[in-house]
Amino acid sequence: MYLNGYETMGELTLGMTRYFDFYNSERPHQSLDYQTPNIVYASGHGGGALIVDKFGSGKEKTGQRCSAASVDLSTA
Numbered sequence: 001m002y003l004n005g006y007e008t009m010g011e012l013t014l015g016m017t018r019y020f021d022f023y024n025s026e027r028p029h030q031s032l033d034y035q036t037p038n039i040v041y042a043s044g045h046g047g048g049a050l051i052v053d054k055f056g057s058g059k060e061k062t063g064q065r066c067s068a069a070s071v072d073l074s075t076a
Helices: 009-025 037-043
Strands: none
Touching (some): 009 037
């Protein structure tokens, strides 16, 4: 990765997004037997161990968030 003179935060974000896409989908990695990280992740195996997806693909519904000031500490 090279330093670029980004003028705005938007340009920086776009540049980083493009770089990470290249890094993960196009650039082969020696440590991954010259495969891309996306290919290794999709295969489910990396570094000789099964990759476990801890985040899942579905959205989990959480409870309603509220400020700490509105919580009754006497019942907590």
